[in-house]
Amino acid sequence: MSDDNYILEIKNLSVQALIKDRHFNIINKINLSIPKEKTVAIVGESGSGKTITALSIIKLLEKNLKIKEGSIIFDSKDLTELSEEQIREIRGKEISFVFQEPMTALNPVVDIKTQITEILTKHNLCDEETAIKKAKEILTELSIPSSKINLYPHNFSGGQRQRILLAMALISEPKLLIADEPTTALDVVTQMEILDTIEKFKKEKKLSVILITHNFSIVSNYSEYTYVMYLGEIMEAGKTENIVKNPRHPYTKALLNSVIKMDNKNRLKSIKGSTPSISETPEGCRFINRCDYADEKCAKSPSEKITESGYYRCWNV
Template sequence: MQKTLLDVKDLTIKFRTDDGVVEAVNKVSLSVQEGEALGIVGETGAGKTTTALGIMGLVDSPPGKIEGGSILLDDTDLLKLGEEAVRKLRGKEISMIFQDPMTSLNPVFTVVEQIAEVIVNHQQLGEKEAEQKAIEMLELVRIPAERAYEYPHQFSGGMKQRVVIAIALACNPRLLIADEPTTALDVTIQAQVLELMKDLKTKSKTSMIMITHDLGVVSEICDKVAIMYAGEIVESGSLEDIFENPLHPYTNGLFGSIPDIDKEVEFLSPIEGLVPDPSDLPSGCKFHPRCKYAQHLCRVEDPSFREYSPGHFTKCFVHEGKLSVKEVKKYE
């Protein structure tokens, strides 16, 4: 049996603003085993990044606040630790590749200084040793050593993203959270970064949470998948469960939006409508305004998150047997 490294239970994060309360994350539960990769998939605004920031202890307060739940790293609840204790873990035990490399780097320090800072803080190395290791990290992400003393503005967007990845990997964290790590990269570099992450997973037994819109990336890296919508996880299971037997109408809609080279269709079948405003979430099932199977019950009652088969959970009345619809088929 693999040991559970991260166990998040009923995580709830809200932002209190002048315009009202934003319910960004609503009772999210997930777990990651040692050496395992979990993919979190969903549209923009689903709460994926906010969940990651909550795990990292980086939710801006105010206006944000973690209203409830627990985040266990091994057997330690991170929500009960002080800021200084969390800071010692952040970057060493648990690290994050941020989505926007343009705002993640300090423009007044060279890239080697920014990587070395993490190493000095967590590995107690001297400045020269830390600098040498920082250069090695740059080379690991395919940036030549001779560019180590340049500033962020001298790098392209894709190279900045690779610098951010080097910072996150500098201290060999046990858990790596990657928020859209390949968004700014061209196809060739994206493949190299994915290979690097696969090597980390297999050789270093690094656990990962991969946040992405790209189901292709998920299929390359992840062991488990959680589908997120309107601040909730609506389906979770193994990679095979989600790809071979998707249950939730939203999950089926995501797959229906992907071109399939084996099928000749004139148009794709995207999910109609938009992700709801988290400050004004619909009643009942949060997906019901966009679901073609929705009935009255879906509008007034929120379905529970239930196990459909071993390890495969979903949140839909169809699979509770409460609706007349026999089966949720893929969008066609």
């Protein structure tokens, strides 16, 4: 594929954290490409670096984190080189995001009409009257009666608030939507409604999507490509159907197993051990302490092996 087919390309990105006077590569040399009008899922256990990757794109990293190397190419511009003012022009307009916490992301003392329309008026995308019309349309599309547009966040349920956040993210017709666990706390019907709306925008408004989730059934149903992350690195990447049907990396297999297999008490079978803290990141393959296939080779960082639609990084499988 030529570069023109990607809306976003992350190349060799490392994010460094300063923790108690020491530096750690919290994200380590990752590459990630988002094809136009497709959904790319990022999956991995808690602490694998999914949110930090998303926040690096829109430059919302906390103060003790900084991009150490690499580039993030969006629409032929390297986002890592833009000033705060330049990135503010892109954030919310060309790249939108939805995060997990609907209550903290909405301002409790401002009505939703103001919150939704100001995305359009702030970026001078249209006048106020048109903005209100568009806000009503998108709320209706997300099953929220437009008559409720003057109400405040506390007047809505958790699922409705998440739909309002999605309305805010989509109203500017962005080129890229970053959805970080957008449906985790929601019931299945609301989950599907939100993900179906994103699908509709993908087709009708040429939207590309980064979908961060723990849920492999969401990955299977809603993404074309998948990146599997662990401890700040990409372990495996490729077309979703290949990854789900024929996972190669031991971590991907373990993740899929933890979804499929239940123990005799019907609990999810989890992967052995737990993700180490970033200050305990092992040398070589970062999965070494939890891997059934590990041997002495794994003390060195594995190189990429090519698959039918992507790659994985492991010495032994």
